[in-house]
Amino acid sequence: MSNWSSTDDVAESLQRSGYLTDPRIAQVVFLADKLEKPILAEGPAGVGKTSLALALAQATGRRLVRLQCYEGLDEAKALYEWNYHKQLLRLQSDEGKAWHEIEGDIFTEEFLLERPLLEAIRAESAVVLLIDEVDRVEMETEALLLEVLDAFQVTIPELGTVTAKDRPIVVLTSNNTRELSEALKRRCLFLHIDYPSVEREQRILLAKVPDLPDAMATKIAKTMRSIRQLAVRKAPSVSESLDWARTLLALGVEDVDAKITVGTLEVLLKYQSDIDKASRELLEP
């Protein structure tokens, strides 16, 4: 079951959904679809990892199921848990019954809280499953993810085993704040997304910021490249580049120069030390 016939096909359909690929991204998406393997998209913040998954859902007409990871995310929040509140209420109304009578009543569908992973497995039609910022979870949860990704099958002791009808397209994202386990990486196709090339950034700008003149898009993209080379503490990403383009348009700027750039650096850089460094470089290169 595949969604695309070639990498060009991937690129076009994602572009229609507002996402600009490069040959690497298109190839990995194509492969993930053909081989039914998860994509592990890794790279700095704001380079389009999450939006790749969103665009994939749109391009394939599939529903997006999102598991947002954070430190402390556990099985109960990722897979399922029992609604004990509701169970307790039922128990109170059933007072006096024996445990073996009650047990069958309260461990049923009605009391199950479905979390994203289970939702993706039980979906009627195939979904896109986004496991966002997986580098934030702890080892136990990573192991759980691995288990689920292996078979798309879950056993709930009280309800039995459920298996996904169609394999979801899975995208895991990581900002590489820590190295993931070998086992998880082995399971995935690895997609390193870095800051875009000048050409691609320019195309993203033109696609996302209506009314932006070509020449300004080029100049913004090149300025981004130069600032990223400055070894700043936190380099500006595509999100900042888009914000900056919108800011410049709102200010009625027609041609970007050093003075205007220095005046609007807070849009691009978060640390004062970075702003100082960039100002110096821009004013006296």
Add this chain to the structure above:
Amino acid sequence: MIKSLGSFIGELRAVGLPVSTAEALDAAEALRVIDIADREGVREALAATLIKLPRHRAPFDVAFDVFFGNAAPAEERAEHDDTPPQGAESGVDDLIAQLAGALRSGDTAGLEAAVRRAVSRLSGFQKGRPVGGRYYLYRVMQRLEGIEEALAAGEELSGLDALLDRDDVAALLERLQAEIRREIIERLVADRGPEPVARTLREPLVEDLDLMHATRLELERVEAAVVPLARKLATRLAQRRRRGRHGRLDLRRTIRRSLAHGGALIEPQFRRPRLSKPDLVLLCDVSGSMATFARFTMQLTYAISHQFSQVRAFAFVDAVDEVTGLFGTGTDFAESMARLSSETRVVAGDGHSDYGAVFRDFAEQHGDVVTPQTTVLVTGDARTNYREDGAEVFADIAAQARSVFWLNPEARRFWDTGDSVMRKYACWCDSVDEVRTLRQLERFVEQIALPQHRPSRKLASGVLN
């Protein structure tokens, strides 16, 4: 293609890239479903299946160019070479103009043709000559010296435009160099076959660089790789601690309990209690022989510090001083290293290591920081300069701690030779590991995460006299 895939993967493994059998099978599978006429597409497909760390991409690309490059024999290439034979310098100017034109206009085919010509004319390439690719690359780039000027925009630029143009030129030069390198590799492969060429191009991976002797530049690459690895170490240490920390409601226990108490559902039962974070005490030898390595251990500790309830870092040469404050959150690492040497008292005498004095000072002045919750991590080469070793004091410190790990950046075969007294400290440690490279550090990280593999410490405080 499948056949070259086998040798290609063999080369990746020889370089030190960890390609598992499963990944090799994935790569073969990938080649069956993609368009293999598209070389860059093949490159991306193989990278996605075989390479799982960004820093492994550069060595991967080199090997890919060797095994999957256009390996048509040199004679065939020469036929496409339509420039006049070797000669006048004006020929070089023409080449520069062609290369610059193709680079500026983004004409890929034109660039490839011009690069072929440049390599034919300028590299002095000779079949069967046993020189490496770097030599030819150097020769060509030297002859093309004028290209930078040719690439810069003609008009006088100022301000932002000048800056952007400078970076344009730098990017184009990098592109040119990559193209020339690729062309030379292809010629070498046509001449000698891929395996021998690949062998001459191997470079140590970041994880295999010797940390004691790394150059400044290499160390920067190491530092970039340390942070994610350190966090992995931290999560592993945290995992040991937190095993089942999650205080989830256990409904069955709640109910059984309440049934036993007459059915009132009053006292929810939670699974497993919360444990507290351990403390970490780092003792770091920063003497001359250890300076490079110290940089690295300090960075390691700095990166994992937030995983511990408390981290105290101490540096020493022939005296010991606390450096904790220097490496807290929000500090700049490079700056902290500079302050370490200027602001702390780690040298009292002649600046040569004195383990005996250091352990004694530590026990006297800071002994109370080590408690049964403390993990002590010592980094040092255990070279005493033939001074007192202070092993009995070290034993007392170790006896107070929860666990003690020692990382020694010297090759194991040199331990206990000359003034090294590693053995004397080793018996008080949970483990002593040779950590000369990131790879070894990673192994230490893996092992520390598996409590059942921890040898139990031979606790015998006071046995030494």
